[in-house]
Amino acid sequence: xxxxxxxxxxxxxxxxxxxxxxxxxxxxxxxxxxxxxxxxxxxxxxxxxxxxxxxxxxxxxxxxxxxxxxxxxxxxxxxxxxxxxxxxxxxxxxxxxx
Ligand SMILES: [Zn+2]
Numbered sequence: 001x002x003x004x005x006x007x008x009x010x011x012x013x014x015x016x017x018x019x020x021x022x023x024x025x026x027x028x029x030x031x032x033x034x035x036x037x038x039x040x041x042x043x044x045x046x047x048x049x050x051x052x053x054x055x056x057x058x059x060x061x062x063x064x065x066x067x068x069x070x071x072x073x074x075x076x077x078x079x080x081x082x083x084x085x086x087x088x089x090x091x092x093x094x095x096x097x098x
């Protein structure tokens with residue numbers, strides 16, 4: 001008997017179930033990260049808009065997107081994403097608060 005996913009030889013159904021469960025868990029983790037990446041991409045564009053509201057030359061827009069995207073790339077897989085984004089915004093946000 002062998003696992004249909006990874007072709008590993010298994011001795012009985014219990015071992016097969018254990019192997020399949022492991023694959024399901026891996027897949028769930030992968031999908032969660034993928035969803036987070038999509039979410040962060042959307043956040044990147046929103047943050048970019050927010051950041052360039054007060055300084056809006058094309059160079060700034062491109063530079064800011066790079067900064068924001070770099071920040072968000074670093075956040076993939078982290079748990080406390082919103083706290084890190086808030087911290088980043090405090091450092092990079094416009095000086096004037098209206
Ligand atoms: Zn397997």
